[in-house]
Amino acid sequence: QSQPGAEAEKAELSLDALDATIISSNFWPPIQDESINLPVPVDRLLSDYANRFHEVKTPRKLLWKKNLGVVKLELQFEDRTVPFSVSPLLASIIMQFQDQPHWTSKELAAVVGVPIDALNRRINFWISKGILAESMGEDADDHVFSLVEGTESGRSAIPGAVDELLMGDEDADGSVASVEDQLHKEMTIYEKFILGMLTNFGSMALDRIHNTLKMFCVADPPYDKSLQQLQSFLAGLVSEEKLELRDGMYFLKK
Numbered sequence: 001q002s003q004p005g006a007e008a009e010k011a012e013l014s015l016d017a018l019d020a021t022i023i024s025s026n027f028w029p030p031i032q033d034e035s036i037n038l039p040v041p042v043d044r045l046l047s048d049y050a051n052r053f054h055e056v057k058t059p060r061k062l063l064w065k066k067n068l069g070v071v072k073l074e075l076q077f078e079d080r081t082v083p084f085s086v087s088p089l090l091a092s093i094i095m096q097f098q099d100q101p102h103w104t105s106k107e108l109a110a111v112v113g114v115p116i117d118a119l120n121r122r123i124n125f126w127i128s129k130g131i132l133a134e135s136m137g138e139d140a141d142d143h144v145f146s147l148v149e150g151t152e153s154g155r156s157a158i159p160g161a162v163d164e165l166l167m168g169d170e171d172a173d174g175s176v177a178s179v180e181d182q183l184h185k186e187m188t189i190y191e192k193f194i195l196g197m198l199t200n201f202g203s204m205a206l207d208r209i210h211n212t213l214k215m216f217c218v219a220d221p222p223y224d225k226s227l228q229q230l231q232s233f234l235a236g237l238v239s240e241e242k243l244e245l246r247d248g249m250y251f252l253k254k
Contacts, residue, residue: 013045020049034067036088037113039095075131077149089114094126101147104137108145187233190223195242195252203249206231
């Protein structure tokens with residue numbers, strides 16, 4: 001729960017408040033990290049969870065993707081309580097207002113650990129919900145964001161029922177796109193080799209393509225992708241009409 005006006009540093013979060021999803025590099029494509037600074041209580045919770053995981057699963061360790069996931073929180077004001085489900089970045093932004101009700105864009109961006117332009121895009125969500133208000137600062141490029149406590153200025157933008165946004169469309173689309181783009185970029189160097197194999201052999205099954213790449217692509221960078229990653233890349237080549245897939249066999253598109 002997020003309580004604007006309360007002292008965030010004193011808040012202690014229970015491990016029960018955290019539901020972790022473990023994604024293995026053996027089955028998931030690389031996920032691009034976007035660095036953000038989480039509030040101290042949340043960062044402490046993640047650290048405690050990771051330490052306990054390491055104690056139980058030694059020598060395995062958790063590496064948190066702090067920009068991914070969903071944060072469920074409640075914003076408690078003088079006259080209302082509003083629940084949200086948002087991305088970690090949106091949660092980190094609004095939780096800074098526990099310590100002080102006013103922030104300049106430069107100060108807030110520095111605390112959260114994101115570029116100012118990224119902050120200005122994301123913080124529009126809280127402005128649109130009537131939680132924050134924006135005004136001009138002393139510097140034309142440095143706006144001031146203030147917490148809205150009163151009902152009159154905040155109620156029109158906030159429905160009475162639960163207003164839930166899972167991550168925010170922009171965050172979700174960006175995460176998916178970054179994963180797909182990164183995988184495609186890494187796999188492109190093997191495209192000519194795959195097309196050459198199919199030119200020589202006529203047709204090949206997924207397993208055979210995978211094993212052949214592992215056997216021959218040992219130079220820098222070596223082929224280290226999973227079967228699922230290769231299948232995803234080949235599906236892209238099929239959609240680009242470079243390959244055909246029939247009865248589990250891949251052919252060059254004629």
